Amino acid sequence: MINRYSVSDISKIWSDENKYKTWLNVEVAICEAWNKLNIVPNDDLISIQSRASVDLVRMREIELETKHDVVAFTRMLSEIIGKEAKWIHLGITSTDVVDTAQNIMIKKSNQIVLNELLNFQKTLKQLALENEKTLIMGRTHGMYGEPTSLGLKFALWFDEIANQIERYKLASQQIEVAKVSGSMGNYANLELEIEEYVAQKFSLNLNNISTQVTQRDRHAFLVSVIANIASTLEKIATEIRLFQRSDVNEICEGFSAGQKGSSSMPHKKNPISSENISGLARYIRSYVGMTFENNNLWHERDISHSSNERIMFPDIFNTLVYSIRRMNDTLINLHINREEIQNHINEANNIYFSQRVLTFVLMKKQTVSREEIYDLIQECTAQCFATKTDFKEVLKNNNINKFLTNKELDDLFDVQFFLRQTHKIFTKVFKIKSDK
Structure with missing residues (x-):
């Protein structure tokens, strides 16, 4: 992810330092599980827990020779830990560590996304309640229809985000799983209790069944929901762009002191945030097809998914959180031109x-x-x-x-007629008490 659209708390989760630290945490947790099964001695476990650390420089040196990052990782740990490192990676395969660690990082990212969506909802609710009685000309096919409540527009977006949050929680639940089932997914060289311990330690759910990898239908579902959220953000952005047109000029993005709209035309005030979000929504949606293709792996596993996921997940989470935050800021600073709204209602001549x-x-x-x-x-x-x-x-x-x-x-010919059901709609959307 380029710095322009990176988000610090997401970038930290997906940094190499945190990724390999998470790998380490999974490896140590598996040793702890073996200890509970009386395989790893207590003293050896204590040595592993106290000595284990990540030396990225050394790991990368080893990887130049092994051409395998997990083998380089375990050999780096052997050099640091000593003879007790024999218990590292016992009975497991690379993706037991990589998939579980990645799902831990996805889980942390999911929580940030959900928090941002909830915060965004608060802004939409406030705008809806503030504008419940604000009449604005409704449009269908881009043409004048009938006046409606401006608050209903924000309430609609609030409700759509509520649906997205519900979908996102389900997708999160399905992808936040531990995968410690071994080379074929049949637990031949370990016990099911190992996976259960790891899942409990990291507050993950359990796979009912897997191959060498967590099945990528889970990832496809999550990314599809993320793309759906991006489509809602683009919908809002498009509406703002349409309202900000010179011949409409009813709702506009805020324009801060010192801000410039054009490099050549000083009078311009362009909807740059909304255009930015629209473009990033297209970028997010471009990953959907890839995730469905990743579900189609050879036999128990290949690594055709691995390379693109290393790029996709840091990028898609950074882009999504950046877009939600930018849209939230855009709405907080939104300028509602009430005079122009009323002018357009008047010019329709009833x-x-x-x-x-x-x-x-x-x-x-x-x-x-x-x-x-x-x-x-x-x-x-x-x-x-x-x-x-x-x-x-x-x-x-x-x-x-x-x-x-x-x-x-x-x-x-009473224009308030068009607001007569608004509060009932608000009651449904916001679960507020009716006046009756």
Whole structure:
């Protein structure tokens, strides 16, 4: 991961120093499990626990000869520990250490992601509650529809993030497993109690069954959920970008003192954070296909997955956490242009009441056909667009009175009508108590 998008707490988890320290912790834990089975003597275990450490320089020197990082790792430990190192790597294979250690690092990364998502949810909830009564012109197909609550937009994103959190917890549960089942996954050279001890020590779940590796359907599921989260972030980013367009200008990213929008045009204020997040979402999604291909390994195991996972997991976790944090900051500093929002509602000349008039007439007049009243209202909307005349006045000029009294018509044109169910929706989304 390039420094521009790296996140310090994620980068520390996936650093070489921490990775090999985690390998060491797994190796020592396996020795402890053997000790409990009365195979590794107490004194030898104490020596291993007290002496074992990682010398990265020496390990890399050995790897130049062995061309095998785990063999280089165990030989480095033998040099440091001495004769008691005979118990290191007893009965296990490389991926017992590598997969378990990687899943430990994934578990730590997952907790950071979940914390960031929960923090992001708080921001969305606050924005939703603050804007529950804020009317904004709703749009479908990019065209004016009817006014709606701006708060509903944030509530929708809150609810979607809640769904993502639920998916992420399930994916986390499935991938956070210990894998200490030996070379063929049949525990031939060790006992099932070894894996159980390691799982308990690192608060991991257990594989029911494995080959030499943890099956990569678990990784594919996690990365798919991460890509889904990225799609939600991009959805939000796209909405901000659309709202920030010069001809809309309703919701914009904050623009700090000294910030520049263009190298050549000083007047520009571009939605750079949202564009950045959109681009990174594409990058995250590019890993999905790879993870599904990684599930297809030869016989009990090959290492075609290993090389890309070394790159993928540090990158995808850094990118995801960076994107969540940046989107959260963007929303915290969001500028809501309430004056322009109201201008767009006003310039629609009340045409957005067309459905309400249609529905009311159909409910009141039992003999009128939908086609008759629909065509009349559509003709009136066309006149409204052409003449830029208020929709209610156009209706009055086109014999709407044969369906509605003037009072009924006036009563229909209440813009607060479009907010009448908002609180009920909020009650469902946020589980808040209803006023009733």
